[in-house]
Amino acid sequence: MKLFCVFICVFILTSCKYFNVKKTSSEAILKEELQTFNWNDVDEYPSFSVCDSLSLKEDRKGCFQAVLTIHIWEFLKRENLVVTKDIHDTILLEFQVDKSGNLLLIDAEIDSLTVQEIPNIKSLLNESLDSLPEVFPAIKRGQQVTTKFELPIIINVN
Template sequence: MKQFICFLIFLVLGSCQYFEKQVPSEKELLQKELKSINWKEVDEYPSVADCEKINDKKQRQQCFFEIMSQLIQEKLNTDTLSVLYPELDTIEVKVTVFPNATLKFEPQFPKDSATYDTISMDSIIRARLIDFPKVNPAIKRGIPVKSQFILPVVFKEKDNK
């Protein structure tokens, strides 16, 4: 009986190597994880203080876009652009939010912008788009990341009453 128990223990200990699974290397695990990440989307969109209390991701994103559009429109609704370019009703502004919470604005002019002085318009727009409230950057896997989006800016005509 002792011999049988010793044989059984030897068999169990000797056969453990057959149950070992192949452990993937660190590089393989990293590549697998990198492929599983959707780099086109962020976990949390950029946000301003007014939108922080909203819990729903889509509603918070919509709130942020509405506030940013409104702020840009308020800053650009001055007589300068309306007088210089009365036929211009909408432009698109590319907004970049960097991980350190700084903002960059780049006007996107239409393809037929030959009728406009884009250099002059660009300088006017960049001069007006300053002093924005603090914007929290987008978050991807707990890390602040750079995000970009394009907002349409509609110029409102003032009523002459």
Template sequence: MKQYSLFLVFILFTSCNFFEKQVPSEKELLQKELKAINWNEVDEYPSLEDCDKIENKVQRQHCFFEILTKLIQEKLNTDTLSILDPKLDTIEVKVTVYANSALQFEPQFPKDSVAYNRIKIDSILNERLVDFPKINPAIKRGIPVKTQFILPVILKVE
């Protein structure tokens, strides 16, 4: 019986080594997770209330860009951008949607262009592009995040 119990004790103490596994450190796990995240894409794009009803992610994104472009065009068509520069038929607007749903608009000009009155166009955009409907920010891993994108806005000459 002594030999049997001694054998059991020996097995018990040595068998714990079989179950021991190397546990990665917190920093290693964090680095692995950070490398796995695609930082260039969001899980859900910003959206408007009208687009929230759409289930398909791509269609919801298309709806958001379409409605936002239409809203910007409507606000800018009533202004003097086309009179200020008749050659200006399309303007690219960099839209920033912050995590708190705030919006910022910034005109984008060709790098080689000095012909545009940048200060005047920027002031017109800041004055006109206000009072937008509530925009839900983009979501990345369940957290609202800031997103930026460029929308081409066609200015109509009436």
């Protein structure tokens, strides 16, 4: 029986390597975290103060897009655009909201007829952004981040 107890004690002492804790470096943890990180999604979309009362992420996104669309549409409406041909076009605007909340028009896909009839359409679109209310940037994991998004604007001028 003593031999058995000694054998068990020796076995336990030699098997301690199974109880060693594997040390993981912070770089390895970061690398693993970055692989599982979805870079194409944010926790909170860019927002205006009128959208703050909404709690659902998709509702806030829809509110942001609606406020931006209405603002641009009303600006263009006040410009009293005069054209020789009717324009029924969907302009695809690409925006960027940086970490500071600055909204920038990156690109605009505009039909050639629309550009022919309204040659200053891009400058008008940029001007419309100057009078926007304060934009709050997108948030990812508690940090303000730069985001890009596309927004279609329908132009109907008769």
